[in-house]
Amino acid sequence: MLGIFDENLDTIARELELIARVEGTKILFEGENAATGGAVAESLLAVADAGERIDRGTLLYCIELAREGRASDVGTVMKSVVAVTFRGKPVKCKTVGQKEYVSAVKKHTVTFGVGPAGTGKTYLAVCLAAAAYKAKEIEKIILTRPAVEAGEKLGFLPGDLQTKVDPYLRPLYDALQEMFGPETYSRLMEKGVIEVAPLAYMRGRTLSNAFVILDEAQNATREQMKMFLTRLGDGSKMVVTGDVTQTDLPEGKTSGLRHAIGVLKNVEGIAVCTLSDRDVVRHPLVMRIVRAYETDERRGKGERK
Secondary structure, rough: OHHHHHHHHHHHHHHHHEEEEEEOOEEEOOOOOOHHHHHHHHHHHHHHHOOOOHHHHHHHHHEEEEEEEEHHHHHHHHHHHEEEEEOOOEEEEEOOHHHHHHHHHHOOOEEEEEEOOOOOOOHHHHHHHHHHHHHHOOOOEEEEEEEOOOOOOHOOOOHHHHHHHHHHHHHHHHHHHHHHHHHHHHHHHHOOOEEEEEHHOOOOOOOEEEEEEEOOOOHOEEEEEEEEHHEEEOEEEEEEEEEEOOOOOOOOOOOHHHHHHHHOOOOOOOOEEEHHHHOOOHHHHHHHHHHHHHHHHHHHHHOOO
């Protein structure tokens, strides 16, 4: 819990401007924020008790929650198991935002998961899809993405359209293989139980008894988003994930994700779950990068006004 050479304790003391020391089996904090330091220590114990590794990102997140008086939330987050990988490793939520996102997907037929890169939107959705299939709640898993380039041209890549979009769908492939194992994943792909296709291939279909995930939805147009959402059939569940700040659509095109959130946010059976930079579970630097870009965007809007 304290980290190598008490580095976690040193971080808590530095972030909260405390004096911290260890005496035997006691951790002592001195300073105005001593109570907050104690709350951070309690939350780190909850993480350790759950068998999770305390990395720098987790530590900084615990400090942020303690500052808001929500340190006790860490314990409830760490207890929630989303799914189990083919190696038997439990997949757990790492932030309060992720826990709320998972709960929303379980309770609603259509869920929009919106947030910056690294918040686990896609990975958790795939884990929930795999868990639903293993529990025989659905018969098929369908993963789709708009075939929109992020500054590069698909036409220069070799092969047919399916081959060209494979690199865009790689994160989905990787998550599925982790959940089912390479052999089972390949067998389910061959049987058509797992289907991975560009968004354009969804037109004209009715998707029944399936768990359908639309990833990178910020690159779908308004027409494509309406087309996708109206594919919903009996016994199906849809999860739409994306980051409205990273749209690769041509200038003048409105993001279908941004439009759908505004139109559907109050419709019964649909949930809109917004994740923030605090829910980033990649390298801690990613959180700071996201915040820097958000600050720059707000500054730019202010200048335009």
